[in-house]
Amino acid sequence: MTFIKNNSYLLLVIALCITFTFIGTNKIGSEPAFEEIIISEGDTLWGLSVYYSENTPKKQWIQKVMDLNNLSTTNLRIGDDLKMPIIKKVKDENMDIAKLASGDK
Incomplete structure (x- = not known):
């Protein structure tokens, strides 16, 4: 639990990367x-x-x-x-x- 508290910014960056990857792949497929x-x-x-x-x-x-x-x-x-x-x-x-x-x- 302390790892998550100490590295919450890292988890946020990973979550944002995954989100933008899904958005990008959906956008490419709909062009x-x-x-x-x-x-x-x-x-x-x-x-x-x-x-x-x-x-x-x-x-x-x-x-x-x-x-x-x-x-x-x-x-x-x-x-x-x-x-x-x-x-x-x-x-x-x-x-x-x-x-x-x-x-x-």
């Missing part, structure tokens, strides 16, 4: 997984899917974009903002780190 682009002349959902969809099937990716933007048709208007789902490439990043560690180019 929107999209980026916004502005539609230019000639942009189509199919054309954007070639660039943004990675390994997701094109039709499935287009449906995600339509749902994310509440679109009823695939027609896009020049100058509109369009939310694009972000697809993270964890596997490729790990391969780059392994190449750097091994010295391969």
